[in-house]
Amino acid sequence: MTPDRFNECLRVIRWTPINIASALQCELSWIEALEGGNEEVPPGLAAWLEILAQVHETAPPPPTYRGKRAIL
Numbered sequence: 001m002t003p004d005r006f007n008e009c010l011r012v013i014r015w016t017p018i019n020i021a022s023a024l025q026c027e028l029s030w031i032e033a034l035e036g037g038n039e040e041v042p043p044g045l046a047a048w049l050e051i052l053a054q055v056h057e058t059a060p061p062p063p064t065y066r067g068k069r070a071i072l
Contacts, residue, residue, distance in 0.1 A: 001049070002037075003034065003036060003037035006035060006046075006049065009050065017031045017032060024045075
């Protein structure tokens with residue numbers, strides 16, 4: 001997985017580097033290295049991100065709730 005595709009998957013999933021570091025329980029610095037291409041994305045992580053990105057692309061959030069707020 002290229003750094004560009006790694007970043008694209010995070011964007012599609014709507015995760016920040018902090019979000020994925022938290023999900024993986026790893027150091028943020030490692031995620032930043034993956035983003036920048038200074039570390040290679042492990043195949044297992046790449047496959048998992050591709051699956052998550054595909055799900056998010058095919059099942060986006062329903063637009064029905066845009067702008068919804070509580071009635072007080």
